Amino acid sequence: MSTSTTAQIEGPSAFPQAAPLELRHVCKRYAGQREPAIPDLSLEVVAGEVCVLVGPSGSGKTTAMRLVNRMIPLTSGDILLGGRSVLEREPNELRREIGYVIQQVGLFPHQTVSDNIATVPRLLGWDKQRTATRVHELLELIGMDPDDVGPRYPAQLSGGQRQRVGVARALAADPPLMLMDEPFGAIDPITRARLQDEFLRLQERVRKTIVFVTHDIDEAIMMGHKIAILRQGGQLAQYDTPAEILTNPADEFVAEFVGADRALKRLGLATLAEVELLAPNGLKPGANKVALDTTVRDALSQLLAAGGEPLTVFDEREQVAGIVTLELLGGLLGNGSLTAGEPASSGGQGGEPAT
Ligand SMILES: Nc1ncnc2c1ncn2[C@@H]1O[C@H](COP(=O)(O)OP(=O)(O)OP(=O)(O)O)[C@@H](O)[C@H]1O
Ligand SMILES: [Mg+2]
Incomplete structure (x- = not known):
């Protein structure tokens, strides 16, 4: 774990960690359910890349996230983080190594912003000075004034600000993996576009391995190095780059999911x-x-x-x-002469959401 003592973070060196993630034949059957929520899911996420999970409600996106950090047990299969099975890890210790941002942010209402961000460092037993330095650094990283915002309570922030604090909290202990479950789901479209932009810039600096869940295919195209499209029943319909999914959807379901304007969306990537x-x-x-x-x-x-x-x-x-x-x-x-090219930027920054 690294601590940077500089308030101003320069380049990715302040956040050196990112680990590859691999799901191997993951199956999850909830007790009392006839059909598994996820029957057999395999996918690999390259270290430092963003994998977007997208699919209709109930297709198993949240389930997949919770399996990774062992909030729920696997039925069968395996999940490897940094080449090591999560099943070998002590769940609490594992969770401290995985930043988790949930849809309603889940900040602790009776704790200040600073204390919220310090949650995992405290659990890890960091001393006061190191923790305070880190909190300061993270607030600056997400573009907030530490002296102004740090002492406030979550209720004294806007929804977009709370969301940023949620991201800072998840980043606090420099985790090699971030799980983000619809982090911008409840935000108005304008703030959302700004948060998406900020997220891409942040990711360029911290280069975490990120699994990002969304309902929104435009958000997926903009954020993901790779997109995993799940269908009802937890089956993986396609796992590929945004450009490839837009150019060669695997089947009718994917084609419909990405929309009739997929050719136009593809043009947004170049x-x-x-x-x-x-x-x-x-x-x-x-x-x-x-x-x-x-x-x-x-x-x-x-x-x-x-x-x-x-x-x-x-x-x-x-x-x-x-x-x-x-x-x-x-x-x-x-x-199809644009099909061979990479997206406009590594994070698909050029892929503006449809307006
Ligand atoms: N604790 C549970 N017990 C039984 N079934 C569950 C449980 N949690 C989820 N499920 C079922 O598993 C399936 C996948 O749920 P999951 O929450 O992973 O979907 P999702 O893709 O995240 O959906 P959404 O987009 O609505 O958040 C659904 O059919 C859901 O009803
Ligand atoms: Mg969900």
Whole structure:
């Protein structure tokens, strides 16, 4: 476990830990239930990556999370964290190593924000100074003023602020794995978009292994390196990158789940930098400009708004990078030439939710 004594956290070194997670033929049958909630689930999450579990209500997402940190017992199969079976671990000790953010945040109402964040460090017996330093550092990391917010009680925060504190609390002991069960589920759309953005930036710095549950396919596309789509009955319908799921849905269920606009969503994962633009010569540079780091989806929408007039693409040094036209982008939709590319960023930052 590392402690950084600097208030300002620089780069990922302050949070060096991330462990791979593997579910091997996991089965969970609740007592008294005829059908298992999860019959046979296998998946691997690479250390430092975000795996999003998505699927309809009752498809076993929360069950899968609770099996990982042993809040409920496995019926059969195994789960390995950092190559080691969780079944070999003492459950309380295991839970201190896994950050858990639940839907209603679950902050302790009678404890201050600082005390809430200090929960696991206290359980681990950290001394006062180390704990206080850590709490201070985490509040700064989530963009909150430690002196202002630290002494407040959860009821004195907005929903979005409580959610951030929940994330800080889960990060407190620098866990190699974070489980986040619909962390932004109860938040209004505008705050939610901001929290999603913040989350991606935070993840770039802390690089935790994260299992993230959501109902929302747009959130999944934006957050996940990989998306696991569960269907009713706890079966894994597809486990793949957002780009691959959008391009090649495994079956009807997945296609319907990701939505009829999946081709458009796919365009939200790529930027113009990944497109072979038309050479500027020959075409008169139009009055309409667009930046090279614009998503293909946004560029398409800008083209439509401009009545189909070509857009001149500028790079970050204000140099003309090329021309983009409706025909060019329309062609990409048809020929699948964006399918080979990676998402716009590791976390799919370019994948704006549909508006
Ligand atoms: N303690 C329990 N006892 C019996 N059955 C349970 C229990 N907890 C969950 N289940 C059942 O297991 C299945 C999966 O539930 P789970 O909570 O994992 O779904 P979920 O995908 O998280 O759903 P939601 O999106 O609504 O949160 C459901 O059919 C549910 O009714
Ligand atoms: Mg659930």
